[in-house]
Amino acid sequence: LKIINAGGAKADGHRHQDSDDEKPLAARLGINSAASKTGDASDSSSVESEPKDEPEHDGRKKWSTLVHNGVVFPPPYKPHGVKMLYNGQPVDLTPEQEEVATMFAVMKDTEYASKETFINNFFTDWRKILGKTHVITKFELCDFTPIYEWHLSEKEKKKQMTSEEKKASREEKSQQDEKFMWAFVDGVKEKVGNFRVEPPGLFRGRGEHPKMGRLKRRIRPSDITINIGEEAPVPVCPIPGESWKEVKHDNTVTWLACWNDPINEKDIKYVFLAASSSLKGQSDKEKYEKARKLKDYIRSIRANYTKDFRSKDQRKKQIAVATYLIDKLALRAGDEKDEDEADTVGCCTLKVENVTCLPPNKLQFDFLGKDSIRYYNTVEVELAVYEAIKEFCAGKKKGGHVFDKLDTTKLNAHLKDLMPGLTAKVFRTYDASITLDTILNKETTDGTVDEKAKVYQRANKEVAIICNHQRAVPKSHDSQMNKLNEKIDELTVELEKANKLLSKKAKKRKLVGSDGDAKRRRKLTPEMLQKKLSQVETRIVETDNHKNNKEDLKTVALGTSKINYLDPRITVAWCKTHEVPIDRDKHFTVLNKLF
């Protein structure tokens, strides 16, 4: 399968995928699924993993004892007393009213501040706090500038603190947080992830979220459920006179505390352990293990869906085509979404306007996916798939689902029949592993560690592109590019100068003959000049590479794939065989210990 890039708004120019998908890994990893356990540890870059199944764990019980200290609440609001203007006049606000006004004022230089939905939602919620009789009734007459300026000066004050002061306040904070940072799971000290309760603020939904700007109210102890071992002391509620909503002892879950999301009361926010904890590490490992297992099944899975491309059963046909897309393009499953969320789609929820059929057999995808990130890609597909998509779209009006006989439940149920535990998202992990492994094996050469690290970054980049991990162009990008260009110009001038000097000397030398004395009298011998010349040359090349690399990665977010998709076992094995120190990367250093 060839994916022809049509040049997206972002992440353009480098989409491609190997048609030989599973070759490199399959060749070395499991030949047959069950017996491959011992066989696959032999190869250099294959991965050592002993699936040490914890016999204790029936899959439901997550811990036997759990001890922790609960959560940290944000400090109460401290009024600043700076008066905003209404219709040109300063207005008095209660601390509660001022708090919300400040939340808005502070967002002045974000995109949100100029979005209608955001403003409307904010103003509606604020007016509830202002009360019906308050002078403030029209947003247009509000002037938040005084508060914004107060905020700027506060920021400046913070910046002006000496590094000792900064360090001191940092240490004080971490001392306060210390007891909340750790939990004991079955007696083992583990890091807690987000022990801080989310502070109140204005909701910052991604994309065109209908609820953006709504007030996210303050969370109080009476909102919070604590989950802790039966034996463990219940954390003291840190706010005097208040108490927890509930204390549970549920060892089938891993969370330490939870509360209902104030924006969406049916959603729950959890306090979990950090990624470095063994509980998280274990499920991470299971994820990668499942992706590796898929290699043993992929051939038959592909045969299975290829057969169904022409099925008379429309549902079977849709499952086949959807699976094909998920396999080839690493699309997300695409759950159904609520009306009051941003309008985004995944595979199962693709709408007819998201896919364009380009004869003879190309499909152009254009839709907003998770986090409202645009997926824009033109792909050459098997003719049967092309025809099927055309048929699915035929006669449906805008907004209609391409896969109307399908949802993620049905799709996953079918995948489970093909391989135990298989779900749609496993294909993304699988794709990432294949890509990482293929590139590392194909492109790593004997060279410096830096050169090898560049190869790794290339692989990381390709995975990010396949997963469509994009980022906004960094604010400083243009200025950085300009600087690099200037640097290159400077160096080029220097190079030319040196070149001229050199040829002048060569001429002179010709005239004088190869007189050693004449040479030595000069401060710069031709040899020295030559050396300088090549130094400048390499610096130009280096700077140019650096520049191109930066431009190349300006819209690619490498972090997400590194953390969630790159199998640490592949990385660690590669580091070992190519003598790249693992501790060049903090993330893999941590995971190496964990895995």
Add this chain to the structure above:
DNA sequence: TGATGGGACTCAGAAACATAAGT
């Protein structure tokens, strides 16, 4: 049998922050 909704977990990019590199 399938729709609906709740629950728990992974995955997501931005922003804040810390540190290293460059001047």
Add this chain to the structure above:
DNA sequence: AACTTATGTTTCTGAGTCCCATC
């Protein structure tokens, strides 16, 4: 040595996936 700036890391919290119970 003292800044400034680039880069790497952590925090934050929103947005998905997928499972299960219920009707």
